[in-house]
Amino acid sequence: MNEVKxxxxxxxxxxKLFLQQQFTxxxxxxxxxxNAHDMIRPVASIGQVQSYMDHYCNNxxxxxxxxxxxxxxxxxxxxxxxxxxxxxxxxTTNGILERCKLLLSHSNDLSTIRAKYPHDVVNHLSCDEAKxxxxxxxxxxxxxxxxxxxxxxxxxxxxxxxxxxxxxxxxLSEKRAPEDEPARAAISQNPPSVHPEAQxxxxxxxxxxxxxxxHVRKKHPNDTENHNGKLKSPWKPPGRHAF
Numbered sequence: 336m337n338e339v340k341x342x343x344x345x346x347x348x349x350x351k352l353f354l355q356q357q358f359t360x361x362x363x364x365x366x367x368x369x370n371a372h373d374m375i376r377p378v379a380s381i382g383q384v385q386s387y388m389d390h391y392c393n394n395x396x397x398x399x400x401x402x403x404x405x406x407x408x409x410x411x412x413x414x415x416x417x418x419x420x421x422x423x424x425x426x427t428t429n430g431i432l433e434r435c436k437l438l439l440s441h442s443n444d445l446s447t448i449r450a451k452y453p454h455d456v457v458n459h460l461s462c463d464e465a466k467x468x469x470x471x472x473x474x475x476x477x478x479x480x481x482x483x484x485x486x487x488x489x490x491x492x493x494x495x496x497x498x499x500x501x502x503x504x505x506x507l508s509e510k511r512a513p514e515d516e517p518a519r520a521a522i523s524q525n526p527p528s529v530h531p532e533a534q535x536x537x538x539x540x541x542x543x544x545x546x547x548x549x550h551v552r553k554k555h556p557n558d559t560e561n562h563n564g565k566l567k568s569p570w571k572p573p574g575r576h577a578f
Contacts (some may be wrong), residue, residue, distance in 0.1 A: 371386075384405060
């Protein structure tokens with residue numbers, strides 16, 4: 336896209352130089368039309384200007400300015416192909432591009448087109464010249480330049496807006512990722528903690544188990560004497576009728 340914009344700026348610079356010599360351009364057309372004995376019909380196509388330069392141009396000044404006009408038209412035509420290659424286009428941009436290609440066609444009739452404000456190329460012509468002879472040919476380049484700027488507006492701005500949203504979300508997620516790293520690292524390094532109440536209950540349970548074991552030992556103090564698992568018989572007094 337940058338290459339296209341640079342090419343468009345270059346064409347605009349060339350056109351500014353040409354615009355400063357509009358009276359020379361009109362004079363060259365007038366001379367060649369006289370040589371061609373073609374004073375009635377308007378200059379209505381690029382092909383007609385090409386024919387005047389190739390066959391009816393007698394001096395270098397006229398040839399130079401006519402060639403400058405044709406060169407700018409040729410550059411604009413090449414730029415149309417660049418625009419077509421840069422972006423597949425949508426219905427709006429495709430329509431603008433088709434209009435540019437039609438206007439730059441060598442056989443297209445330019446007699447009815449007129450450049451509007453802020454362009455003043457038509458205002459520098461007399462009423463007869465503007466209406467009947469040169470109004471269309473001097474309006475061609477500024478109209479095509481405006482169309483190409485409109486194409487760039489539709490093609491560049493809307494896709495950039497969409498890409499800005501996507502890249503913005505990506506940048507935000509990438510920014511949050513490093514910020515979350517320390518928290519995740521701290522969580523992974525700290526062991527799972529035990530709730531104080533749960534720890535107290537566990538300690539109490541251990542104490543109960545210890546106390547219980549002591550109580551059992553107190554309840555059975557002679558367990559260690561029963562090596563064979565049999566209880567000793569109770570003591571009886573000596574004598575025949577002893578119980």
